[in-house]
Amino acid sequence: MCSGRRTGPMATRRMNYADAMVDTFRICFKEDPHFTVIGNEVLGIGPTRLQFEPLQAEYPDRIYFPPTSEAAFTALAAGAAMCGHRTFAHLGVASFTYPAVSSIANEVATIRLSSGGRIKAPFIMHLNHGVVMGTSSQHSESPQCMYWNLPGIEIALPSSGSEFKGLMRTAMNRDNPVMLFTHGLLYHVEDDVPEGEYTIPFGQAAVKRKGKDATVVATSLTVGVAMQAADILAKENIDVEVIDPRTLVPLDKKAILDSVAKTGRLVTADETRLNCGVGSEIAAIVAEEGFRSLKAPIVRVARAQAPVSAAPTHEAYVIPTPEKTVAAVKKVMA
Incomplete structure (x- = not known):
């Protein structure tokens, strides 16, 4: 039940969840020349969305804003991952993934088994979940257990920016598809986030x-x-x-x-x-x-x-x- 693994000194910086995401993406971009982010409103639709703009300017050819067709770009991102491009796909509000369930359930979750382990799927799916002040039923779902019932997908639920960083960095080093759920009210919440490399092992509370x-x-x-x-x-x-x-x-x-x-x-x-x-x-x-x-x-x-x-x-x-x-x-x- 360790809190996380660090390489190097334990230096931290106070930042909100959205900044922790940007910090983590920047590490991933520098580490892997094939790492790609695809999705709209990656940091939500509140003021924190503006924190994504400097990263866009740094990596314009590796951040893609797709049409609002979750089924299409989920399949596209999954295919890219299976071809060796580690891909972070922000699928938006969790209920928006429902049109993409066919790809997620029939292809993403099963590819490691159905290929006999020959095809890797370093595909990170990011979903916003939860009731977020007046967003009504289509924007308030928390379908973690629906996807928990799809063997083959690893599921992480960060409760802070530091946990996002640690869990995301672990996801980057795995060849299984991973779902990361972020509550829509967490983006502005601050905590002390370790600087540099930092991981949280999956399966450790x-x-x-x-x-x-x-x-x-x-x-x-x-x-x-x-x-x-x-x-x-x-x-x-x-x-x-x-x-x-x-x-x-x-x-x-x-x-x-x-x-x-x-x-x-x-x-x-x-x-x-x-x-x-x-x-x-x-x-x-x-x-x-x-x-x-x-x-x-x-x-x-x-x-x-x-x-x-x-x-x-x-x-x-x-x-x-x-x-x-x-x-x-x-x-x-x-």
């Missing part, structure tokens, strides 16, 4: 906060939600351990099971839906493999099983919040 009373497993933006909840609960002498899996494929089951063995209680906090969501799968794993450790039933905090409208009151009702997470922890502590 991070203990974001140590505790002894209850375990909260959270992903992506909801890691911050869980940390806020833990701060609130600490004032009531409830000591919460927060685990960030960082990758779903591979999943660090041991870190989760070890934490539950210590605390005896589990809450999952995640923005995928309650039915068949990330929290549901983690709950199933703990129920099956760590049942004897549990002192109380597992509680899931997840998106409600409903479409999302653009109304702020509806958004607040369906998403995980610190208050809902606090209530869930108190329920397992009762």
Whole structure:
């Protein structure tokens, strides 16, 4: 459960998530003359989108803005990757990938197996996910589990800019297709990002906060939600351990099971839906493999099983919040 691997001194720089992405791309461009970025609004549609412009000026022949046909340019980027060009494809808002599911499911996910390992697929697919203030149902999906059900794709969920850098650098050194999910509200969030080369191994969770009373497993933006909840609960002498899996494929089951063995209680906090969501799968794993450790039933905090409208009151009702997470922890502590 290491925090990451660095080569060289541990120098960091304060930057937001979007800047961390640009910093990582710049390293990738310098390292690999064939590395290519394809996609529109790579850093979202907010003010952070402007942070991409200097990189465009530096590498105009290796950054492509395709027509808004996700099915077409997903297939194009996948083909380029299979021909040896490491490709980062920003597929936009996660629900925009649905027209491209045929290529992703039938070609990208299966190519290593169907070719007997002869064809590599160094293809990184980047998706924005989550409820992002008034964007309604077509722009608010979190389909991580849909793609978790496609064997052959590795899945990473950074919760900060430093994690994006570490996970992206690891993805660059793999020959399997990788999906990176970024929550749309993370682009402006700042943290200390290691300078130079920095990697986070896939399949190694991070203990974001140590505790002894209850375990909260959270992903992506909801890691911050869980940390806020833990701060609130600490004032009531409830000591919460927060685990960030960082990758779903591979999943660090041991870190989760070890934490539950210590605390005896589990809450999952995640923005995928309650039915068949990330929290549901983690709950199933703990129920099956760590049942004897549990002192109380597992509680899931997840998106409600409903479409999302653009109304702020509806958004607040369906998403995980610190208050809902606090209530869930108190329920397992009762």
